[in-house]
Amino acid sequence: MNPDDVEVTRGARAVLVVPEWRGQGLSRDLEARVAEATGLAVAIGIEVMAVHPLRLRQTRAATLIGLGQIEAIRPDISENGAQLVIVDAALTAIQQRNLETELGAKVIDRTGLILEIFGERAATAEGRLQVELAHLDYQAGRLVRSWTHLERQRGGFGFLGGPGETQIEADRRMIRSRMARIRRSLEDARRTRQLQRAKRQRAPWPVIALVGYTNAGKSTFFNRLTGSDVMAEDMLFATLDPTMREIRLPGIDKAILSDTVGFVSDLPTELVAAFRATLEEVTTADLIVHVRDITHPDSEAQYADVVAILDSLGVNGPQDGEGDAQDAIAQIEIWNKIDAASPERRGQILEMAARRRDVAVISAETGEGIEAARALMAADLTARHEVTCVFLRFDQGEAMAWLHARGDILSEEVVEGGHRLTVRLDPADRARFERLWPSNEG
Structure with a gap:
């Protein structure tokens, strides 16, 4: 089975590996970590068939976990017909590829699993764009592991970089181009949100x-x-x-x-x-x-x-x-x-x-x-509300309504040309009021 041909789908069977090592920076209960990692898998409909909590004396650059631990995981993959191995840690592209070779199954790390969950759950157009951008960013550095089949694309003369390099670079350019388009779309959405926030701040x-x-x-x-x-x-x-x-x-x-x-x-x-x-x-x-x-x-x-x-x-x-x-x-x-x-x-x-x-x-x-x-x-x-005095002209009904809704009116009197109010306001609201209706402090 080629691991690259396996998709992370609902109903897939998985073996979960939860490694822990000194210096990892996690002050967490291992059982709680296992429960959370299982919950992440269940959240996307993956069936966890076996769990391997591992305490590592040291991590290995090639596979993260040791060869003996790999040997202990293999039987659970074959006996349960598991298509996936989920490693609850961040794997490098090399570690992911080497583990797939050693275990004969598709391997995804914690980052990849969370990205899959977000990709399934995002409901809005903006949410889907955000997830796609994150997924492309994650995949950009891992392209090499997906192109071992490109030996046939060597072709011609002078390809010093080896098989598949041209296709990989082409894909990287496509990914960068797509990421740039997504970022522009998200920037447009961000500006729209800023306008909406500005309207809420007026309210x-x-x-x-x-x-x-x-x-x-x-x-x-x-x-x-x-x-x-x-x-x-x-x-x-x-x-x-x-x-x-x-x-x-x-x-x-x-x-x-x-x-x-x-x-x-x-x-x-x-x-x-x-x-x-x-x-x-x-x-x-x-x-x-x-x-x-x-x-x-x-x-x-x-x-x-x-x-x-x-x-x-x-x-x-x-x-x-x-x-x-x-x-x-x-x-x-x-x-x-x-x-x-x-x-x-x-x-x-x-x-x-x-x-x-x-x-x-x-x-x-x-x-x-x-x-x-x-x-x-x-x-x-x-x-944090502060008491301040405000003068409003008779024609400033909108400002009067704003203060009544946002602040606590302590006193109000009619004076020449308008109203003088003593009002308790949050400092942020006071600043907003002064921006919206300058020169109104009494």
Whole structure:
């Protein structure tokens, strides 16, 4: 069987290999890693027939894992009729090719598997373009492994580079050309999104972005708050394309809630780059709500993964040493899935949360703690509000409506030529108001 002829499809049988080695940078429970890797495979309909968690003393440049471990994997491939071997690590093109030769089956790594999931799940045209761009970027450096059949294309004289080189270069040029076209399309989509965001900023409504590790329960929480039916399943990457809905919070008549793609450890850099335009929704939010599966054995490591990605997006403040802490977007944490905790663990979680002002403990599944979460979100959105005086002419009805909807009107009096208001506003809203209606401060 030629591994290149095998497609990653639903119903395919696979053997899962989860290697772990010192210096890998993962402070994770191996069982939890196995469960997550299995979940990634199941998310695309792959049937995992056997699992090999491997603790490596050292990695091998040619195959990542040792020859003895390869020998132990072979029987599971033949006995289960497996077409795939999934390695839960990043493989080089050479390691992937050598493993396919040694195992006699198609091999995909963690990056390739996540790309397959995203390719199946992306529902919007922009989402599909983002996934295609990431996939092309991933494949660009691996073309050589797909062209061993090009011996016949040697042809003519003077081909010093060896068999197939001309075809490989032609394909690379086609990939680069296609990537350039996709980037132009995504740039157009990004500009459209910027215009939409500008319109939302003119509107008197705060924007709240939900972030979190995949399968932490963001979409279930989103549905609880909005009454929507966004896909929310016990499945990794159930949500890819961002969804926005209106919600009401205590003391806030209207806010925009955005559900975003879940993060994951070792998220492929190709995907982070491709989805940056979508993730920009997070960078312009008034409040970031980090939803965590607080009962997961790797909850702290998952938290660190999400924070690292938020850092890369610049939402935790400037990354170049310039600017100040005010540039960071306000964040709170929602500790989800408390219903899955044992009584003892539940007590520990509630005790930890009680010592913090930026945490609400909930079960998005049962509804427990939802009102406390709503109150925390509202309190954070209004905590930084400042009192300011504003003068509005009688003909500035739109500005008056904006202030009533966005701020807290403390006093209002009619004076010569208009109204003088004392209003409590978020600093960001005050800046927006001054841009939209300059010279109106009293």
